Amino acid sequence: MIDLKSNLLQIEERIWKACDRANRRREEVTLIAVSKTVEAEVVKQAVEEGHFIFGENKVQELVHKQETLSDNRIEWHLIGHLQTNKVKYIGKTVSMIHSVDSIKLAKEIQKIALKNERIPDILVQVNIAREGTKFGLLPEEVLDFVTEISAFPNLRVRGLMTVAPFVHDSEENRKHFRELHKIMVDLNEKNIDNINMNVLSMGMTGDFEVAIEEGATHIRVGTGIFGERNYQI
């Protein structure tokens, strides 16, 4: 059995310490509990412990848990790759889409959002370490991409997201987090109409402290809260 209360407390303590080291306030960092593969019942237990922000990487699983729990205190974030044909299922209910990485996808989100009369918050996913296996734009593609989607009236581009490489020493990812931060600062300085970003979604169980030190505003923690994932269920 996992001890959710104690896991959440431990993560919270690690966040506080990282904020302290970086001279940042705790409120500047949002903890997204990544509940992929975790049963709705366990998500409910986390809610009972006072945690209300969850991330899922699959649309079906997100919608299923959302409907099962039917608790409007919960904020759901889509953090995984999003296929164009699935946008319609989350168009009304997701707080933030972290994984926008193509014009085709941005157009579909714009279309569905217009129909629903919403302006969803989105992040642009960047493949910061240029890994062949990862989704996201390459760093040099971000400026043109953001400039193009800045004209979409029903999207609010809040910032950037990355999934850093899997490393054993989290220090190895510092340079990637720093680069993502720099890309955001540089973009803001371009004064693109409708673009003023302040969200950096970066850092997971193994490396979120380094991410916080480098400016993360949203960290996505799964294993550290829910334990090792069992992909059989």
Ligand SMILES: *Cc1c(COP(=O)(O)O)cnc(C)c1O
């Ligand atoms: C699974 C996942 C996480 C959480 O990873 P942990 O190492 O379990 O904390 C974060 N972000 C994304 C996009 C994920 O798919």
